[in-house]
Amino acid sequence: MIPELCAIALALAVGIPLARMLNFLRVSASPRDNVSLLTGEGLLLGIGICAATPALLPWSRWFIVPALLVIAGLSAWRSAGSSPPGPPPAPSRWALLFYALALIALIGYALYATVAPPPEFDYLTNWGFKAKAFFEVRSIDWQFLGKAIYFNVHPDYPLLLPLTYDFIAILRNGWSDAHLGVVHVAFATALLLVIHGAALEETRSRLAAAFITAALVPFAATPWIGLAEGPFVAFATSALLLIRRGNMALGAILLGLAASTKNEGLALIVAAALGLVCARRARDVIRLWPAVAIPLPWLIARSLHSLSTDIAAGGVIARVVDHLRNPMQLIAAIASVSLGKPLLWIALAIGIVIVSRTLATRERFLMVTLVVQFACYIGAYLATPFDLAWHVTWSWERLVTHLTPALTYVVLTSLIAWHDASEPAAQS
Amino acid sequence: MPGARELILEVRARTKPGDVIAIAVPFTKWDQGYSYLFTRALYPLTGRVVLPLIDEHDRPRADNLARANVVAAYRCEPHLAGFAVVWRGRDGMLLRRVP
Numbered sequence: 001m002i003p004e005l006c007a008i009a010l011a012l013a014v015g016i017p018l019a020r021m022l023n024f025l026r027v028s029a030s031p032r033d034n035v036s037l038l039t040g041e042g043l044l045l046g047i048g049i050c051a052a053t054p055a056l057l058p059w060s061r062w063f064i065v066p067a068l069l070v071i072a073g074l075s076a077w078r079s080a081g082s083s084p085p086g087p088p089p090a091p092s093r094w095a096l097l098f099y100a101l102a103l104i105a106l107i108g109y110a111l112y113a114t115v116a117p118p119p120e121f122d123y124l125t126n127w128g129f130k131a132k133a134f135f136e137v138r139s140i141d142w143q144f145l146g147k148a149i150y151f152n153v154h155p156d157y158p159l160l161l162p163l164t165y166d167f168i169a170i171l172r173n174g175w176s177d178a179h180l181g182v183v184h185v186a187f188a189t190a191l192l193l194v195i196h197g198a199a200l201e202e203t204r205s206r207l208a209a210a211f212i213t214a215a216l217v218p219f220a221a222t223p224w225i226g227l228a229e230g231p232f233v234a235f236a237t238s239a240l241l242l243i244r245r246g247n248m249a250l251g252a253i254l255l256g257l258a259a260s261t262k263n264e265g266l267a268l269i270v271a272a273a274l275g276l277v278c279a280r281r282a283r284d285v286i287r288l289w290p291a292v293a294i295p296l297p298w299l300i301a302r303s304l305h306s307l308s309t310d311i312a313a314g315g316v317i318a319r320v321v322d323h324l325r326n327p328m329q330l331i332a333a334i335a336s337v338s339l340g341k342p343l344l345w346i347a348l349a350i351g352i353v354i355v356s357r358t359l360a361t362r363e364r365f366l367m368v369t370l371v372v373q374f375a376c377y378i379g380a381y382l383a384t385p386f387d388l389a390w391h392v393t394w395s396w397e398r399l400v401t402h403l404t405p406a407l408t409y410v411v412l413t414s415l416i417a418w419h420d421a422s423e424p425a426a427q428s
Numbered sequence: 429m430p431g432a433r434e435l436i437l438e439v440r441a442r443t444k445p446g447d448v449i450a451i452a453v454p455f456t457k458w459d460q461g462y463s464y465l466f467t468r469a470l471y472p473l474t475g476r477v478v479l480p481l482i483d484e485h486d487r488p489r490a491d492n493l494a495r496a497n498v499v500a501a502y503r504c505e506p507h508l509a510g511f512a513v514v515w516r517g518r519d520g521m522l523l524r525r526v527p
Binding site: 121123124125128129132133135136137147149150152 | 445466467468470471474475477479480
């Protein structure tokens with residue numbers, strides 16, 4: 001497991017100074033960017049940079065590690081003037097209990113993720129398959145992508161996750177999938193750190209931040225080890241939370257990394273832009289440019305190599321029209337699949353009703369973004385060239401997890417704000 | 429499929445990058461066994477080109493056999509003109525195209 005841990009250490013070494021630097025460049029930077037927020041942002045940023053190195057440098061640790069150390073050194077030097085994270089306030093006993101719960105759950109997740117090599121079908125035929133095939137030739141194998149004969153290889157899918165696996169293989173100087181699940185634990189931890197940091201700044205309460213973090217562990221720790229869901233959820237949720245707080249530079253970069261992880265991230269850029277417009281933050285739309293710039297080289301390369309995209313295969317409009325004529329087909333397919341935990345959805349629905357006014361006004365950016373993204377998923381089903389029931393069955397549960405963490409976070413913080421506001425009134 | 433993983437690992441050990449490997453199994457339907465072994469062979473056999481001998485509509489793919497220089501056969505003994513058995517194990521065999 002040493003190469004996996006070295007990869008995470010390198011990601012932190014590169015990412016944290018860069019995150020500090022980007023926070024320092026913010027016009028409205030908080031002088032007390034907290035430790036957990038900075039570490040979470042840094043880990044996500046660092047993993048993205050580590051994954052980019054195999055696309056840019058020779059596949060040798062003697063090139064890649066020094067290059068990363070130079071980046072880490074330069075960004076540490078550049079961010080030297082920025083204010084260090086503020087001292088954390090002392091946690092209460094209840095907060096410690098929630099921290100312990102979150103930690104125990106994360107340890108359990110780490111055991112689950114690393115008990116065996118990733119067994120998922122999509123890992124064996126897509127994410128891991130591509131990574132392993134690239135490592136055989138020590139480069140992105142465009143010929144392999146162009147001639148993939150099995151549909152589930154999905155040559156049009158972005159390469160951040162396969163290249164993350166390759167980054168670890170480069171550090172090891174050999175392929176081993178025994179502990180690749182560590183990557184997913186790192187993503188889950190990074191997201192939880194961002195959630196904790198954001199909640200701490202927003203609620204100014206250790207207890208609330210600890211509770212929200214513990215409550216969101218099941219969403220950050222996705223069960224599909226080896227697949228891109230966990231990394232995508234981490235990048236996308238963190239991006240939306242940062243953009244929501246006005247941290248456009250880092251948020252847009254993480255949004256770009258989400259789009260470099262799954263094609264759904266491209267739709268999320270459009271959704272976030274619409275969310276900003278609806279939240280009367282149209283000026284911020286232009287500041288999303290890193291989100292477009294980061295996946296752009298892949299999109300150009302994908303186009304130059306004519307890599308097929310199944311959803312956009314010929315006859316899209318005909319398929320959409322056909323599915324719209326028979327909407328019951330889609331409704332029946334969605335009704336037949338699991339929505340996850342019914343109690344969670346009931347609790348979330350009650351929460352949404354209680355704080356509906358806040359969600360419609362103060363949280364308009366996030367709510368519009370999530371609604372537009374959900375509409376994009378429905379649109380993808382309408383355009384699918386596959387059997388609709390089959391497509392829904394094998395993707396719905398995963399797609400729902402893309403949206404749930406951000407929705408749950410915003411409902412919980414709104415409920416806490418509502419409770420805090422109503423309590424003094426009741427006391428008076 | 430008992431022994432399938434061991435067979436595929438043997439096939440990897442006895443082939444080299446660039447080999448074109450066709451997968452032969454006793455099942456003639458894509459969704460009734462063939463796709464399971466074919467898709468599970470992709471990951472262990474990276475670096476080689478792995479081809480199916482039937483398609484998703486259960487149609488034989490003679491063109492893929494013509495491209496292959498190696499056939500990995502799971503629990504079956506295909507008699508293929510131009511191929512000779514080069515290795516035989518408990519759960520299958522490896523055939524290689526003869527010049």
